[in-house]
Amino acid sequence: xxDLLLDIRGLxxxxxxxxGTVHAxxxxxxxxxxxxTLGVVGESGCGKSVSMLSMLKLIPSPPGKVTAGQxxxxxxxxxxxxxxxxxxxxxxxxxxxxxDPMTSFNPVxxxxxxVAEPLEVHMGMNREQATKRVIDLLDMVGISQAKxxxxxxxxxxxxxxxxxxxxxxxxxxxxxxxxxxxxxTALDVTxxxxxxxxxxxxxxxxxxxxxxxxxxxxxxxxxxxRVVVMYAGYFIEEASVKELYGNPQHPYTLGLLGSLPRMxxxxxxxxxxxxxxxxxxxxxxxxxxxxxxxxxxxxxxxxENPSLQxxxxxxxxxxxxxxxxxxxx
Amino acid sequence: MTATNNSILLHVDxxxxxxPIMQGIIIQKQIGAVHAVDGVSFDVRSxxTLGLVGESGCGKSTAGRTIxxxxxxxxxxxxxxxxxxxxxxxxAMRRxxxxxxxxxxDPYASLNPRMTVGEIIGEPxxxxxxxxxxxxxxxxxxxxxxxxxxPAFSNRYPHEFSGGQRQRIGVAxxxxxxxxxxxxxxxxxxxxxxxxxxxxxxxxxxxxxxxLTYVFIAHDLSVVxxxxxxxxxxxxxxxxxxxxxxxLYEDALHPYTQALxxxxxxxxxxxxxxxxxxxxxxxxxxxxxxxxxxxxxxxxPIAQEICAQQRPEWREVKPGHFVACHLA
Numbered sequence: 001x002x003d004l005l006l007d008i009r010g011l012x013x014x015x016x017x018x019x020g021t022v023h024a025x026x027x028x029x030x031x032x033x034x035x036x037t038l039g040v041v042g043e044s045g046c047g048k049s050v051s052m053l054s055m056l057k058l059i060p061s062p063p064g065k066v067t068a069g070q071x072x073x074x075x076x077x078x079x080x081x082x083x084x085x086x087x088x089x090x091x092x093x094x095x096x097x098x099x100d101p102m103t104s105f106n107p108v109x110x111x112x113x114x115v116a117e118p119l120e121v122h123m124g125m126n127r128e129q130a131t132k133r134v135i136d137l138l139d140m141v142g143i144s145q146a147k148x149x150x151x152x153x154x155x156x157x158x159x160x161x162x163x164x165x166x167x168x169x170x171x172x173x174x175x176x177x178x179x180x181x182x183x184x185t186a187l188d189v190t191x192x193x194x195x196x197x198x199x200x201x202x203x204x205x206x207x208x209x210x211x212x213x214x215x216x217x218x219x220x221x222x223x224x225x226r227v228v229v230m231y232a233g234y235f236i237e238e239a240s241v242k243e244l245y246g247n248p249q250h251p252y253t254l255g256l257l258g259s260l261p262r263m264x265x266x267x268x269x270x271x272x273x274x275x276x277x278x279x280x281x282x283x284x285x286x287x288x289x290x291x292x293x294x295x296x297x298x299x300x301x302x303x304e305n306p307s308l309q310x311x312x313x314x315x316x317x318x319x320x321x322x323x324x325x326x327x328x329x
Numbered sequence: 330m331t332a333t334n335n336s337i338l339l340h341v342d343x344x345x346x347x348x349p350i351m352q353g354i355i356i357q358k359q360i361g362a363v364h365a366v367d368g369v370s371f372d373v374r375s376x377x378t379l380g381l382v383g384e385s386g387c388g389k390s391t392a393g394r395t396i397x398x399x400x401x402x403x404x405x406x407x408x409x410x411x412x413x414x415x416x417x418x419x420x421a422m423r424r425x426x427x428x429x430x431x432x433x434x435d436p437y438a439s440l441n442p443r444m445t446v447g448e449i450i451g452e453p454x455x456x457x458x459x460x461x462x463x464x465x466x467x468x469x470x471x472x473x474x475x476x477x478x479x480p481a482f483s484n485r486y487p488h489e490f491s492g493g494q495r496q497r498i499g500v501a502x503x504x505x506x507x508x509x510x511x512x513x514x515x516x517x518x519x520x521x522x523x524x525x526x527x528x529x530x531x532x533x534x535x536x537x538x539x540x541l542t543y544v545f546i547a548h549d550l551s552v553v554x555x556x557x558x559x560x561x562x563x564x565x566x567x568x569x570x571x572x573x574x575x576x577l578y579e580d581a582l583h584p585y586t587q588a589l590x591x592x593x594x595x596x597x598x599x600x601x602x603x604x605x606x607x608x609x610x611x612x613x614x615x616x617x618x619x620x621x622x623x624x625x626x627x628x629x630p631i632a633q634e635i636c637a638q639q640r641p642e643w644r645e646v647k648p649g650h651f652v653a654c655h656l657a
Binding site: 161268278 | 384385491493521522523524525526527529530533548550551552554555556574575578579588589590591592593594595596597598599600601602604606608609612613
């Protein structure tokens with residue numbers, strides 16, 4: 001499909017550990033259009049960060065290894081690129097912002113130097129040009145007195161401000177894709193609202209595509225157009241945001257939505273809890289990885305691992321059972 | 330969940346906790362103080378859940394710990410069942426502690442890694458000299474069963490459990506002495522979404538079974554709405570608004586509460602599309618040197634001159650609905 005900006009196919013990542021090989025990402029496929037915002041939702045350890053890091057060849061090897069798959073970005077396979085080649089993509093055409101704004105900066109360099117680095121490396125600017133651009137960028141993300149603040153060090157900024165600086169750094173080279181890996185998880189809600197507001201504004205101004213990784217179904221509801229839900233290294237459901245929340249078709253998605261108390265309702269229904277724990281996969285399962293926790297599981301779920309199937313227009317789910325009726329699809 | 334009687338179990342009056350900031354190595358002198366909790370008053374009725382919400386650094390955890398006298402308050406009083414805890418020492422204090430327990434945020438840091446689960450849950454019973462060795466073992470087994478763990482786990486160590494299971498161990502320990510009041514300090518913040526629901530359901534079941542009173546400290550406003558009967562909102566060491574759950578969430582009067590509520594994302598794209606957000610500017614000021622007058626005025630969208638001059642009075646605007654704002 002030529003109109004896709006990013007086209008990931010069959011991506012698999014494994015980690016060698018003393019207990020065996022952990023199958024962290026198990027053959028995910030993903031297409032991202034220009035300017036689209038995609039939410040990737042899942043609990044800790046489900047492989048949502050690892051899949052994005054794999055695509056950018058940021059998985060430390062050993063112990064990690066991308067064992068299969070392709071990731072086409074404007075016609076080129078990122079996974080086949082040399083380290084030198086992919087460095088030109090990372091930070092200039094695809095950039096990433098991280099969860100922890102406290103540890104993602106170098107504490108002994110000024111903010112100005114760190115934001116200027118991608119400009120000098122990727123766009124060949126000299127120091128003077130870069131500094132000018134840094135001040136513009138910091139202005140853009142809402143840091144007041146940017147001219148003075150470029151000489152400050154990371155510890156002189158609050159968490160929310162640091163996250164703004166990180167966004168400025170990620171957007172320095174006007175990337176086509178911004179990957180946001182839980183950028184607001186460490187922040188308070190009022191600061192989180194500021195950051196989401198900022199990203200939305202910049203998205204509309206600059207027209208970049210966003211992949212927003214989060215465990216918070218609330219953030220995705222207001223931000224993304226399309227959502228994928230991940231579990232144990234698999235994509236288990238994919239749909240437009242309204243379809244996913246209005247008509248969830250995988251029991252795990254259903255459980256996640258049911259386990260969230262709603263702030264806008266006064267009902268005090270007992271929360272739906274999903275019993276048990278997410279698995280750590282040491283081999284490719286011959287069964288649905290969610291089956292042990294699933295209340296709808298039938299015999300087939302324990303024998304065969306379902307793949308994503310179209311269940312409604314623009315809606316795919318990997319489940320043998322229709323949770324709305326409780327019968328096999 | 331609903332209060333079976335309206336007797337007041339805990340009465341907190343003008344509670345203040347300042348942490349001194351010292352300078353100098355040998356000759357130390359105090360050069361300032363962190364105003365962590367700065368005049369907080371509320372009642373908790375027997376059998377109810379009071380939610381205490383606010384952003385990080387607003388003093389909600391310090392308030393919880395000061396109520397239990399884990400920190401000695403700088404000023405103010407804490408009455409538990411009619412007894413003022415502030416002046417209690419030694420044995421008298423220890424006897425009171427049996428009735429008040431705490432569940433901590435981090436299930437990884439709050440359990441001693443060198444003790445077995447059985448020892449952890451049995452320790453309060455040994456300290457308070459409740460029962461013989463055999464009775465304690467039986468009680469530990471009961472407690473494990475009560476929180477949904479296999480009694481056979483009592484010989485295992487904390488690292489063998491997942492986060493959710495560890496939090497259940499923390500709950501069992503808090504229940505060991507059959508307390509009346511449990512202060513839950515962000516008990517679910519460190520857990521994954523699907524596990525959070527398990528722990529919330531457990532806390533609700535236990536409350537019904539034993540008529541427990543909770544002070545539920547959290548920053549997640551959705552969870553607090555779900556679990557609380559009444560909710561207090563803290564900002565920079567003071568409570569800005571307190572009301573029953575429905576009034577607070579549907580008819581918030583303080584501009585901070587309004588902004589806080591509007592900042593919380595709702596997991597429904599149809600609702601999200603229609604929402605209008607009040608985005609607060611800037612960060613929470615430092616509690617070392619809090620703003621004059623109303624603490625919130627530096628970020629308040631409707632602040633006026635009076636807000637900088639006078640500290641707003643804590644007043645009851647509707648029965649049971651308190652707010653500290655000049656303009657509300």
